[in-house]
Amino acid sequence: MPIQTQITVTVNGTRHTNPVEPRLLLAHYLREVLNLTGTHIGCDTSSCGACTVLLNGKAVKSCTVLAVQADGGNVTTVEGLAKDGKYHAVQQGFWDKHGLQCGFCTPGMMITAVQILERNPNPTEAEIRRGLRGNLCRCTGYHNIVEAVKAAAAASRAGGRKR
Amino acid sequence: MTTNVAASFQYHAPSSVEEACRLLAKYKGGAKLLAGGHSLLPLVKLRLATPEALIDLSRIKGLSYVKAGRKGLAIGAMTTYYDIESSDVVKKAAPVLADAAAQVADTQVRNAGTLGGSLAHSDPAGDLPAVVLALGAELEVHTARGSRTISVDNFFRDLLTTALRPNEVLTEIRIPPLPARTGTAYVKLANKASHYAVVGVAAVVTLDKAGVCAAARVAVTGAGPHAVRAKRTERILIGKKLSALVIRRAAERAGAEIGDGFNSDIHASAEYRAAMTIVFAERALTEAVGRV
Structure with missing residues (x-):
């Protein structure tokens, strides 16, 4: 009988309570228990950042977090970025600037970009590149990814002024 | 999907x-403490470590803080790298630690990884062990019965091994x-993929008037x-007055304590590490002296 423990996690605003094995990774919990397959698993060694999600507001690699560590916490995945049918500024930036090629790294890139802009709404190109250091794009599409984050930053700043 | 699955373990989240x-x-040595998990969980996933239980310290309140006082800085073991790098208190009191x-x-790793975890794990390629050595830190450790203080000079013992019981x-x-x-600096030759x-x-150098x-602490990781x-x-x-020549001569001895114990792996040979130890010691010392 495998060891099981009950966890409650709020994912993209919805509370979920599930029995899980302590060894279950947050990435597998999201993908296989909650069927939220937007979070990708790339390297599975906390290098590539494809599995990045926000856990209690902080970008983390969900392949290196146990689901039990998220118990009682809040998780935002790529599925939770759009609100009321409207893309998040970061998603719009990736759309407008064609910030993807194959798209595999994109969910992780976008979640990390959200974190970068939350901490620094007006980043330089160097700061964006440094912030994305833990996200690898095997298509090497970094140029447009950085442009996408710049566009998202500009749009967010403009949106903030309008309000 | 092919993926790394850890062996089963018990999980505890004490308060x-x-x-x-x-x-x-x-658990008599069969359990491992889980801090940020960014050193331990990769080992557990690869089954290089197969603990009977993980004891998650993240639910214990009051282990994540930065306090400044007359005796210096006190940092909770569960304070993350991000909290340290973004702390104005650390930047002022020990800029080399923030840096x-x-x-x-x-x-992402800095959001999760902790100072205490880094030191207790004592990864040979970890950054913070060298910095706390150069800063002359003291480490407080607890058992169920009491506490003791360990000088960082006596803390790191061997590969992934510390003075912690x-x-x-x-x-x-x-x-x-x-x-x-006093001027301080930490410089490294980073692995391009992992940034290990x-x-x-790390160098901490004090000059007299x-x-x-007057004082120097230099540490190599x-x-x-x-x-x-x-x-x-x-x-x-x-x-001595720290001319470029004196710094160079001092840096040439930075690997002396390592002797024939230089690591050799797919990232760098022992010979290359020995050569780079001299280069990066010279850079760290030059930077530290420039910041006095």
């Missing part, structure tokens, strides 16, 4: 240090105030099985 200590004692924390891995929990890192006219230190050198080196003080380098510096 106090005392409870964590009791659990450690109960080194910002050089660890990437955004199996029933002890590292709770606080204390960093003494830096004297006036292939070689990293005449510009003569990445090069050998664990972070070490470069005491021969320190001895060459102390009592």
Whole structure:
């Protein structure tokens, strides 16, 4: 009988309570228990950042977090970025600037970009590149990814002024 | 999907240090403490470590803080790299610690990884062990029955091995105030993929009013099985005006304590690490002296 423990996690605003094995990774919990397959698993060694999600507001690699560590916490995945049918500024930036090629790294890139802009709404190109250091794009599409984050930053700043 | 699946383990999330200590004692060495998990979980996933239980310290309140006082800085063991790099208190009191924390891995790892975890794990390529060695930190550890203080000079013992006993929990890192006219630096040759230190050198240098080196602490990580003080380098510096030539001569001895124990792996040969230890010691010392 495998060891099981009950966890409650709020994912993209919805509370979920599930029995899980302590060894279950947050990435597998999201993908296989909650069927939220937007979070990708790339390297599975906390290098590539494809599995990045926000856990209690902080970008983390969900392949290196146990689901039990998220118990009682809040998780935002790529599925939770759009609100009321409207893309998040970061998603719009990736759309407008064609910030993807194959798209595999994109969910992780976008979640990390959200974190970068939350901490620094007006980043330089160097700061964006440094912030994305833990996200690898095997298509090497970094140029447009950085442009996408710049566009998202500009749009967010403009949106903030309008309000 | 092919993926790394850990062997089964029990999971405990105690709410106090005392409870964590009791659990450690109960498992008699079969349990591992889980801090940020960014060193431990990769090992557990690869089954290089197969603990009977993980004891998660993240639910214990009051282990994540930065406090400044007359005796220097006190940092809770569960304080993350991000909290350290973004702390104005750390930037002011021990800028080299903030700077080194910002050089660890990437955004996501720094959000999760902790200072205490880094020291207790004693990864040979970890950044922070060298920095706390150079800063002369004291480490407070707890058991179910009491606490003791370990000088960082006696803490790192071997590959992934520290002076921590199996029933002890590292709770606080204390960093003494830096004297006036002190410059600090941490520089590393970073692995391009992981940003681990292939070689990293931390330097804390104090000059007297005449510009003569009054005190120096230099520590090397990445090069050998664990972070070490470069005491021969320190001895060459102390009592001298730190010209480029003196710095060069001192840096040439930075690998002396490592002797024939240089690491050799797919990232760098022992010979290359020995050469880079000298190069990065020279850079760290030059930067530190420039900041006095």
